[in-house]
Amino acid sequence: MSSNSTNTNSTAATGGTGPSSSGGKSSTSMVIPNNETFAALFGLSLLFVIVFFAVLTVPRLLASLHHQRGKAFFREGxxxxxxxSAAARAKDALRRSVFLPPAQPTRQPTLRRGLVTSPAPFANDIDYSDEGHGVPASASVNIEGGGARPMSVAEEEGKYPAHLRTLVRHHREVRSAGAPAHVPSTSTILRSLPFAPWFSRPFFPNHVDGASNGQACMYLLYAAGFIxxxxxxxxxxxxxxxSGWLVIVQTPLVVxxxxKNSLVGFFLGRGYxxxxxxxxWMGQLMFIASLYHVIGYLILWIRRNVExxxxxxxxxxxxxxxxxxMIGVFSLPVFRRSSxxxxxxxxxxxxxxxxxAICYHVEEALYWSxxxxxxxxxxxxxxxxxxHFTTVTxxxxxxxxxxxxxxxxxxxGWKAGQHVRLRAxxxxxxxxxxxxxxxxxxxxxxxTRNGQGVILYVKSAGNWTKKLYDAAAEPGKGGLENGNGTFLNFNASLASLETLGREEAAEGKGPALDDEKGLPAAATTSTRTLVGFGSGTTMKMVVEGPYGGPCGHMMRSSFTSSFVVAGGSGITYGLSVVEELIRDVEKLQSRTRLIGLYxxxxDPACLIPLLPTLTSLSNRVSYIPTLRFTLTVHYTRAVSPAFSAKVKSLPGGGLPRDIHxxxxxxxxxxxxxxxVKWKTNRLARGSDGLSGVLVGICGPGALARSVREGVDALDDDLRRSVGGVEIEEETFNW
Known part of the structure; x- marks a missing residue:
């Protein structure tokens, strides 16, 4: 709020913005840059910092572009x-390489992937769990960093029947040749340096959604430079x-x-x-600077009696x-979270x-505006x-x-873990x-091969989501319950699929199979019909996206194992990540060998609507010789008799073997x-060893904090033995 009537000479002497300020000199004859130049240099220094962090992501970007899957990975999202079109899908099908297990080692792979009663060939493959850590004597030799002695390739192959060992060896060799190169993150590389782990710890230990020490250091350095x-x-x-010029010059960067489509995020490989x-943080300091600018001039005018x-x-x-x-006040958490x-x-x-208004106040601000x-x-x-303006169900x-x-x-067009924005x-x-x-x-x-579209699960929590749930649950519009609350179609759909597979197996004629889900293609044509969801309610919506996703051009399929944690509705992140990992393994374009989903x-009844999807994932993994998948559901409410009855009535009399x-x-x-210690560390090491553990988190801030504490507690030697441990976090607090 500088005064346009301020004397030009006095303005130049104080480093002002008048016409002669750029050429003004102090009493020591030293040239003093004007205020706009000072502010511009500070903004330029911030751009150099952004470029520095962008350069750190270049190795992973090059690795992803070098790999065939990486090129598609970079194009997606x-x-x-x-x-x-049908012609394009047929062309892509010729290029795909999906693993199909053979019935005999000397024959071409002919085993059908339908729902048959006989177990899959790898349904009882290597057990890495070691219940109670009771490792056999032959495998209990400790290595540096803790954990049982890793198995050799020969020991791992010895876990399979003789007629499957050749197939397992061939699958490993082909997978290794097509797997993406693993490039550790900068944080993993710098982990061995003194005080490096300190930067990932919370600045306020008792504050769930607080910043880390690394973020706090960035805040303080920026504030110090600003002052x-x-x-x-x-x-x-x-x-x-x-102070006024600092606000003007930094406006483009803070915006x-x-x-949502940030140029800064594009170069850093991070979502908004x-x-x-x-x-x-920048906005808060800029608001303080503008407040200092206004109050300072008010005091000056009052002293001169010209206010x-x-x-x-x-x-x-x-x-x-x-x-x-207006921006500063209504950006406070009390307004941002409540309305x-x-x-x-x-x-x-x-x-x-x-x-x-700023263009009329300061003419030079026009370019920044x-x-x-x-x-x-x-x-x-x-x-x-x-x-996309489209119809949703x-x-x-x-x-x-x-x-x-x-x-x-x-x-x-999207990556696993990304999100979309809906307008109804x-x-x-x-x-x-x-x-x-x-x-x-x-x-x-x-x-997916069955042409499944975007699937979202929206928890009924706030005002908008409750209205959405009520619209979907209108009488006569389908759903999982009828008018008196009786559970209708779920068990019938699973049972009918199993019966269909059994009858066709007995008759010797196989249905058209969907290679993505391991189910009959006819059954996967309509996912809602498959799981008994009914016809559903249609609604017009604008679907905008995708946004977010993996940070720094990271490829999840380059890690040896993935530990995925989901809280409540965060299971949407877990399902997409796990299914993408399995898909890449099926295409022999992944290093992943172990997936754990927590x-x-x-209420454990939340598991019921997702059982068809989870059973499908388990079914697909059972045909992959070198991949292990387990799902553990932790519940905090007592199990209801209705849930127990539903589980007992499922085909097979209970949950799938990989769901606990x-x-x-x-x-x-x-x-x-x-x-990490008893499962990943025991995996057989090939010529390139283990390529790291990915820990994915999606849920409330308290859940993410608990998982981070568990990762921070890992021994550094153990981290190095598995190739490093990295965290991918999608929390609900932004």
Whole structure:
């Protein structure tokens, strides 16, 4: 809020922004850059920091582009796309290489992958669990870093029947040749340095959603640089002008950090939700600087007894500050978490007011405002291209307390773990429902062979999601329950599939098989019909995305094992990640050999609606000789008799062999150590050894913190023996 009537000579002497300030000299004859130059240099230094972190991701980017799967991996994750044409799908089918086990070692693979009664050839493969850590004497020799002695390749092959060993050896060799190269992250490489683990620990140990020590250091360094630049080589009104210029110059960067299609996020290989923390911190300091600028000039005018005249003269300055203050006040957590609509509307009204008014207040600010408008325009153009107005199918899942959303038209273009934003065009969710965009993680994988589209599971928690659930549960619109609450179709659908496979196996004629799910293709044509979801309710929505995903061009299939933890509705992340890992193994383009999925829920009945999907994943893994998958469901509420009756009535009289129920909350220090030390560490090492453990987390902040503590407790020698341990986190607090 600098005064346009300020004397030019005095402005130059204090480092002001007047026309002669760039050529003004101090009493020591030293040239002092003007305030805009100081602020621009500070902004340029921030860009150099961004470039530095972007360079750290280049090795992984090159590795992903070098690998055949990596090229597709890099192309995915930008735009949702409809199903390919029949000709394009036929062409892709010729290029695919899916593992099919043979009936005899001397014959070509002929074993059908339908639902038959006989067990899969690898259903009882190597058991890495070692119940109670009771390792046999031949395998109990400890190595440095703890854990049992790793098996040799010959020992691992010896676990299989003789007629399958040649097949297992061939599968391992082909998989190793097509697997992506594993490039450790920078944090894994620097882990051995002194004090390196300290940066990943929470800055406030008792605060669930607090920043890590590394983030706190970034905050403090930025704040220190901000303060130094604001007061360096200036005094008096020069300080006030400098603080204003710091706000103006950093506006394009702070807007880029907060936009959904961020240029900064593109170069860093991170979604907007991963860099939003620094957007908030920059905005808070910029608001403080603008407040200092305004209060400083008010005090100056009061001392000169010209506050009334100057305030009336600088209406545009008050408008700019009002816009910035609106953003700052309604960005406080109390408003952002309780009323997102108020927070969002205050944001766009505030920054439009600020960007326009600041150009009238300071003429040189026009270029910075235009740069900001360019970034905003690019973001909204990308959103437009990423948006699809389509029909979705809603199905109420009473046991899960959620709504299943299926978008059959969009079948490819996303990565596992990414999310989309939904806008509903219906009055059932409110008069202005179309103005609200809600993010939800995709639970399905891209480009499945049965043409399955985007699948979402929306937990009925807030006002919007409860209305969505009520719309899906309208009488006569399908669902998992009928009017009196009787469970209708689930068991029948599984039983009918098993009966279909048994009858066709007896007759010697195999159904058309879907290689992605290991089920008859006819049964997978409609997923809702398969699991008894009924016809469902249709609704018009805009599906925008995808956003988020793996950080730093990481490829999950380059890790030897994956430990995935999901809390509640975070199972959507777990399902997509696990299915993508299995798909890559089936295509012989993965190093993954062990997958563990932990799901923490309050009621074990949440498992019922997802059993068909989980059974399908288990069925597919049973045909892969060198892959092990287990799911452990931890529940905190007592098991109801109704749930027990449903489980007993399932085909086979219980849950699949790879799905386990455990009461109470898990101890992740023990669970992570067990997975890394007693399971991953015992895997047979090939010529390239083990390539690391990926720990994926999706759930509340408290859950993520518990898992991080379990990972931090791992011994450094044990980490090195398995190739490093990395964390991928998708929390609910952004």
């Amino acid at each position: 930008w735009l949702l796309k409809p199903k390919k 130094v630049v604001a007061f360096l080589m200036t005094s008096g009104t020069g300080n006030l002008k400098r 880029s950090l907060g936009s 939700e991963k860099i939003n923390f620094f957007h908030r 009334a005249r100057q305030s009336a003269t600088h209406i545009e300055a008050w408008a700019a500050f009002a816009g910035f203050a 997102y609509r108020l927070f969002f509307n205050a944001h766009w009204i505030g920054y439009l007011t600020y960007l326009i 235009l740069a900001t408008f360019f970034i905003l325009g690019l973001d909204y153009i990308c959103r437009l291209f990423k948006s 809603l199905t109420a899942l009473p046991d899960f307390g959620a709504t299943r959303i299926e978008v059959p038209r969009l079948t490819r 065009f219906t009055f059932k969710l409110g008069l202005f429902a179309f103005a609200e965009a809600h993010p939800f993680t995709i639970a399905s994988v891209s480009e 799901w923490i829920v309050t 129920l455990e009461p109470g909350r898990p101890n992740f220090k023990t669970a992570v150590e067990d997975f």
